[in-house]
Amino acid sequence: MDLKTIGEFGLIERLKAGAIVVPDKVIMGIGDDAAVLKGEGGYLTLASTDMLVEDIHFTLATATAREIGYKTMAVNVSDIAAMGGIPEQALVSLGLRPEQPVDFVDELYAGLRECGQRFGVNIIGGDTVSSPRAMVINLAILGRVEEGACLYRSGARPGDVLLVTGDLGGSAAGLDTLLSPRPAPPEAVAFARERHFRPTPRVTEIRAALPAGGITAADDISDGLVAEIYTLAQASGVGIILEAAAVPIAPATRQLAAIYQKDPLDYALYGGEDFELLLTCRPDKVAAVQEAIARACQTPVTPIGNVVPATEGITIIIDGKRLPLNPGGYNHFQ
Amino acid sequence: MDLKTIGEFGLIERLKAGAIVVPDKVIMGIGDDAAVLKGEGGYLTLASTDMLVEDIHFTLATATAREIGYKTMAVNVSDIAAMGGIPEQALVSLGLRPEQPVDFVDELYAGLRECGQRFGVNIIGGDTVSSPRAMVINLAILGRVEEGACLYRSGARPGDVLLVTGDLGGSAAGLDTLLSPRPAPPEAVAFARERHFRPTPRVTEIRAALPAGGITAADDISDGLVAEIYTLAQASGVGIILEAAAVPIAPATRQLAAIYQKDPLDYALYGGEDFELLLTCRPDKVAAVQEAIARACQTPVTPIGNVVPATEGITIIIDGKRLPLNPGGYNHFQ
Numbered sequence: 001m002d003l004k005t006i007g008e009f010g011l012i013e014r015l016k017a018g019a020i021v022v023p024d025k026v027i028m029g030i031g032d033d034a035a036v037l038k039g040e041g042g043y044l045t046l047a048s049t050d051m052l053v054e055d056i057h058f059t060l061a062t063a064t065a066r067e068i069g070y071k072t073m074a075v076n077v078s079d080i081a082a083m084g085g086i087p088e089q090a091l092v093s094l095g096l097r098p099e100q101p102v103d104f105v106d107e108l109y110a111g112l113r114e115c116g117q118r119f120g121v122n123i124i125g126g127d128t129v130s131s132p133r134a135m136v137i138n139l140a141i142l143g144r145v146e147e148g149a150c151l152y153r154s155g156a157r158p159g160d161v162l163l164v165t166g167d168l169g170g171s172a173a174g175l176d177t178l179l180s181p182r183p184a185p186p187e188a189v190a191f192a193r194e195r196h197f198r199p200t201p202r203v204t205e206i207r208a209a210l211p212a213g214g215i216t217a218a219d220d221i222s223d224g225l226v227a228e229i230y231t232l233a234q235a236s237g238v239g240i241i242l243e244a245a246a247v248p249i250a251p252a253t254r255q256l257a258a259i260y261q262k263d264p265l266d267y268a269l270y271g272g273e274d275f276e277l278l279l280t281c282r283p284d285k286v287a288a289v290q291e292a293i294a295r296a297c298q299t300p301v302t303p304i305g306n307v308v309p310a311t312e313g314i315t316i317i318i319d320g321k322r323l324p325l326n327p328g329g330y331n332h333f334q
Numbered sequence: 335m336d337l338k339t340i341g342e343f344g345l346i347e348r349l350k351a352g353a354i355v356v357p358d359k360v361i362m363g364i365g366d367d368a369a370v371l372k373g374e375g376g377y378l379t380l381a382s383t384d385m386l387v388e389d390i391h392f393t394l395a396t397a398t399a400r401e402i403g404y405k406t407m408a409v410n411v412s413d414i415a416a417m418g419g420i421p422e423q424a425l426v427s428l429g430l431r432p433e434q435p436v437d438f439v440d441e442l443y444a445g446l447r448e449c450g451q452r453f454g455v456n457i458i459g460g461d462t463v464s465s466p467r468a469m470v471i472n473l474a475i476l477g478r479v480e481e482g483a484c485l486y487r488s489g490a491r492p493g494d495v496l497l498v499t500g501d502l503g504g505s506a507a508g509l510d511t512l513l514s515p516r517p518a519p520p521e522a523v524a525f526a527r528e529r530h531f532r533p534t535p536r537v538t539e540i541r542a543a544l545p546a547g548g549i550t551a552a553d554d555i556s557d558g559l560v561a562e563i564y565t566l567a568q569a570s571g572v573g574i575i576l577e578a579a580a581v582p583i584a585p586a587t588r589q590l591a592a593i594y595q596k597d598p599l600d601y602a603l604y605g606g607e608d609f610e611l612l613l614t615c616r617p618d619k620v621a622a623v624q625e626a627i628a629r630a631c632q633t634p635v636t637p638i639g640n641v642v643p644a645t646e647g648i649t650i651i652i653d654g655k656r657l658p659l660n661p662g663g664y665n666h667f668q
Contacts, residue, residue: 002433002434006436120356124381125363126364134466
């Protein structure tokens with residue numbers, strides 16, 4: 001049996017066994033956006049890591065060193081946001097080709113620092129090694145969240161409303177403009193590429209929303225909305241009804257979908273890498289959450305569905321019909 | 335200018351600038367074996383990371399998956415030991431070929447867990463991605479150390495005695511037996527390969543030694559004794575006199591040096607990857623440190639030189655002559 005057969009998620013299940021040998025401080029190990037440890041002064045410690053490999057997660061043909069650096073930090077900050085937390089410290093490992101110019105690394109670090117500064121994340125350490133065949137960047141991030149405020153994927157309950165921040169599909173549209181450039185309105189291309197290269201992890205949004213109360217679960221959308229809906233539903237033991245017509249898609253994303261002859265909903269549901277937050281919220285608190293976020297920033301928060309009992313399954317309403325939601329999204333090794 | 339020209343250490347200096355944006359909790363950022371953060375309950379938090387790349391740090395031609403896993407954890411635990419700390423939590427990122435068998439990953443994790451269990455380290459999270467061209471493993475480790483007990487590279491003072499745990503050069507001899515097998519006593523080969531694949535991070539030793547007092551600085555020997563002497567001397571602003579005759583080398587390492595027509599001192603001084611601890615200690619405390627470690631375990635602790643003022647430089651006494659110590663050791667990118 002090889003990794004292609006078992007897939008990323010099958011592998012993760014195997015890796016959990018026996019991983020915790022001293023459980024005292026561990027509240028959550030493998031299995032959410034970040035690990036959760038007992039912390040200090042009323043806070044829990046959050047820890048997460050992400051590895052980006054050349055020509056799998058980025059390519060030098062389309063991304064600058066600065067963009068790669070920025071996105072690496074953003075992806076990790078997003079994991080902390082998905083727990084309701086404040087990102088704080090990062091460790092950066094770089095595997096670089098010996099012949100890479102120093103300028104390249106300076107720019108990569110400038111991108112890491114730019115995003116780090118924006119979200120208050122220090123780079124406190126790292127490792128720098130030779131990797132002749134493919135560049136690799138690994139970031140490990142630490143953060144904190146108030147005890148009792150930590151958001152897990154497993155907290156959704158039937159009756160909750162499904163919310164999403166921002167809009168979806170922009171990153172996937174941006175990737176299309178990079179991989180096969182076609183004549184397109186420059187503003188639409190710029191919008192989508194910004195979404196692709198410089199996603200905004202939703203720290204401000206979730207931190208503003210928490211005091212309103214009522215948020216029961218959170219996950220960040222890295223592998224696509226549908227993949228994260230499945231992840232959240234399975235972790236919570238619930239079903240989901242997704243309203244296709246409610247999924248927020250930016251006009252620029254729709255424009256590009258038309259040019260690339262794709263369904264904009266495909267971008268939004270299966271594209272991935274939007275790094276928006278998927279939230280579940282008690283129905284009586286939705287308005288308060290939306291208002292709290294609106295007071296803090298411009299990011300919209302849109303109800304896109306409902307949490308239902310697990311027996312109802314995971315479905316989508318399109319054109320008034322309720323259909324099984326086709327799973328999908330990006331699965332490493334497949 | 336490329337990375338080969340600037341080298342690993344030139345690069346690290348460039349990366350430090352602007353890395354800390356919220357200094358409140360950061361006691362030590364980039365520049366020691368681990369970062370040091372303010373912690374809880376009288377403890378500081380330690381954080382470190384190491385990346386291992388296929389055919390640079392290990393090769394599947396000579397190492398089993400289990401050995402690679404064990405060593406990855408050991409190398410990281412050693413960074414925590416070098417700060418005087420207790421390792422606690424690990425995040426593991428794996429970049430794997432899609433066609434790698436699941437058994438391989440199971441064994442890799444078994445090695446990580448075996449070493450983790452030995453030193454009380456939980457695997458609390460990770461990332462698993464596709465890396466078709468070269469396997470990559472990154473581990474980030476968290477630990478803790480009592481406030482006031484944390485050992486930095488910068489604490490050595492003239493008059494201190496230079497100590498080393500265990501014996502040196504075994505890992506390099508083991509690598510020779512793997513890369514170019516020659517007829518050799520099986521016990522010697524087994525000894526050296528054990529040193530190479532399953533180094534013992536010196537947690538027990540340093541934790542036993544700390545209460546004795548008098549240890550002023552510590553560094554773990556990953557890049558070779560000489561390289562670490564230079565690192566420690568430069569960080570502390572001191573000179574060092576190394577006594578060649580005092581450097582502990584195991585009989586098996588000497589046997590293999592003879593077979594491979596190498597100077598055993600070369601293995602010990604420049605071989606690297608022994609993961610022993612290089613310590614400096616106030617002279618009146620050396621005996622107490624040795625006794626404390628002897629009570630806890632079998633590991634010898636050997637005085638191998640003295641700390642002197644920086645103006646005396648970094649020298650080695652060989653055959654009664656004091657000579658400049660030739661720098662060297664492994665430098666990534668060169």
